[in-house]
Amino acid sequence: xxxxxxxxxxxxxxxxxxxxxxxxxxxxxxxxxxxxxxxxxxxxxxxxxxxxxxxxxxxxxxxxxxxxxxxxxxxxxxxxxxxxxxxxxxxxxxxxxxxxxxxxxxxxxxxxxxxxxxxxxxxxxxxxxxxxxxxxxxxxxxxxxxxxxxxxxxxxxxxxxxxxxxxxxxxxxxxxxxxxxxxxxxxxxxxxxxxxxxxxxxxxxxxxxxxxxxxxxxxxxxxxxxxxxxxxxxxxxxxxxxxxxxxxxxxxxxxxxxxxxxxxxxxxxxxxxxxxxxxxxxxxxxxxxxxxxxxxxxxxxxxxxxxxxxxxxxxxxxxxxxxxxxxxxxxxxxxxxxxxxxxxxxxxxxxxxxxxxxxxxxxxxxxxxxxxxxxxxxxxxxxxxxxxxxxxxxxxxxxxxxxxxxxxxxxxxxxxxxxxxxxxxxxxxxxxxxxxxxxxxxxxxxxxxxxxxxxxxxxxxxxx
Ligand code: C2O
Ligand code: CU
Numbered sequence: 001x002x003x004x005x006x007x008x009x010x011x012x013x014x015x016x017x018x019x020x021x022x023x024x025x026x027x028x029x030x031x032x033x034x035x036x037x038x039x040x041x042x043x044x045x046x047x048x049x050x051x052x053x054x055x056x057x058x059x060x061x062x063x064x065x066x067x068x069x070x071x072x073x074x075x076x077x078x079x080x081x082x083x084x085x086x087x088x089x090x091x092x093x094x095x096x097x098x099x100x101x102x103x104x105x106x107x108x109x110x111x112x113x114x115x116x117x118x119x120x121x122x123x124x125x126x127x128x129x130x131x132x133x134x135x136x137x138x139x140x141x142x143x144x145x146x147x148x149x150x151x152x153x154x155x156x157x158x159x160x161x162x163x164x165x166x167x168x169x170x171x172x173x174x175x176x177x178x179x180x181x182x183x184x185x186x187x188x189x190x191x192x193x194x195x196x197x198x199x200x201x202x203x204x205x206x207x208x209x210x211x212x213x214x215x216x217x218x219x220x221x222x223x224x225x226x227x228x229x230x231x232x233x234x235x236x237x238x239x240x241x242x243x244x245x246x247x248x249x250x251x252x253x254x255x256x257x258x259x260x261x262x263x264x265x266x267x268x269x270x271x272x273x274x275x276x277x278x279x280x281x282x283x284x285x286x287x288x289x290x291x292x293x294x295x296x297x298x299x300x301x302x303x304x305x306x307x308x309x310x311x312x313x314x315x316x317x318x319x320x321x322x323x324x325x326x327x328x329x330x331x332x333x334x335x336x337x338x339x340x341x342x343x344x345x346x347x348x349x350x351x352x353x354x355x356x357x358x359x360x361x362x363x364x365x366x367x368x369x370x371x372x373x374x375x376x377x378x379x380x381x382x383x384x385x386x387x388x389x390x391x392x393x394x395x396x397x398x399x400x401x402x403x404x405x406x407x408x409x410x411x412x413x414x415x416x417x418x419x420x421x422x423x424x425x426x427x428x429x430x431x432x433x434x435x436x437x438x439x440x441x442x443x444x445x446x447x448x449x450x451x452x453x454x455x456x457x458x459x460x461x462x463x464x
Contacts, residue, residue: 004045012024025052026133033118035137038140039140043110059183061184063184064184066124067450080116083107084378085375093454112414113242114237119217128174137215151263155297156211161194161215161218163219187447204287206288207270207289208265211236214261214262220256224252232268233264234262235249243410246299273286318359321341321365348458352459354433362427363398368422372442377416384405385404
């Protein structure tokens with residue numbers, strides 16, 4: 001089995017030609033970190049070595065749960081997002097370790113071809129560690145995907161998106177509240193967009209099809225991606241691999257931690273410069289070659305069979321609320337967000353039996369979008385339905401205010417992260433497969449996750 005050793009360490013990297021180098025924390029020397037690539041079923045061992053400096057360079061909020069002053073500042077633990085990983089190798093938030101220590105994790109990779117990603121998961125500071133640069137990609141391939149003649153080699157390009165605040169000297173800055181004892185703020189939207197760790201980079205492309213593997217690796221930003229010019233884009237895959245069939249895309253909504261597998265056809269744009277944009281800013285430029293090329297790649301009409309899980313197969317249904325909690329006395333005091341009004345440290349309330357399927361009804365009582373992620377499993381989105389939150393909070397009764405909406409067509413495959421819209425019930429259907437043990441589920445807005453919007457859950461063995 002292949003064995004890799006990856007160092008977490010401080011680096012300085014140029015984010016833009018005109019900026020001095022920026023201090024970052026990296027897995028293996030770059031941000032994003034080293035990229036893994038493997039075949040489905042081909043396991044690997046990774047030694048994650050914490051060689052970070054002793055002190056954090058971003059503002060820790062010691063008032064958050066699990067972030068006390070007595071703890072080592074540069075603690076870290078790695079989670080493979082989307083990985084079907086045994087619990088002791090999954091990067092439980094409290095399994096962090098200090099500089100000078102390392103852990104060897106086993107990734108079986110026994111799952112369909114997909115773009116996974118790994119990132120820090122240390123309790124109470126994970127938003128800062130990821131913001132510092134602790135994230136990277138992990139690609140799994142399989143024979144089904146390889147049979148499709150999709151663009152590959154130089155024509156398959158990962159695009160890791162995140163945004164940051166930068167100081168004029170090029171250093172990272174992480175925003176804080178006005179209360180020095182509680183620097184945490186509920187949302188970080190940077191004004192500088194980066195693609196693969198660069199500010200407005202360009203890519204020279206040939207006039208042909210490309211496959212872009214897009215990750216929203218931002219702390220809190222929802223991206224709405226589009227080409228201002230008329231470029232043909234199809235989405236062929238989502239978090240957990242290929243869709244059943246390509247879906248034409250005009251604007252791609254991607255919340256934190258979601259991935260999209262795209263085929264972009266540049267063949268009718270010879271000699272042009274095309275910008276990839278978001279509603280908030282321009283992200284990067286594609287410079288399309290002038291000379292025609294032969295494109296042997298395909299955009300198949302069918303990608304793989306995605307069996308819809310029947311609702312009748314679920315043995316359990318859970319009603320789980322997403323809540324805002326006002327912790328403080330004054331309106332200016334920080335808020336915490338919670339899952340089912342239950343803080344992290346309370347006993348486990350969600351226990352699913354291995355080999356069974358459950359429906360989770362995620363009822364968002366807040367005015368924010370929360371991207372909800374479950375470790376270990378993949379799931380399908382059943383539907384979304386807006387409801388009256390005020391009535392629910394007053395009387396406890398559920399009154400839907402609009403008709404039920406099916407998932408968007410580009411969400412109709414296997415997912416591991418779901419956008420839960422404000423004042424909406426989002427239902428997912430989840431087969432619990434793989435391993436028994438303790439995992440977590442949480443909001444992937446990292447500021448929310450670090451302030452109580454995360455809960456343990458457990459997969460338990462079936463009683464025979
Ligand atoms: Cu991206 Cu708990 O994970
Ligand atoms: Cu959230």
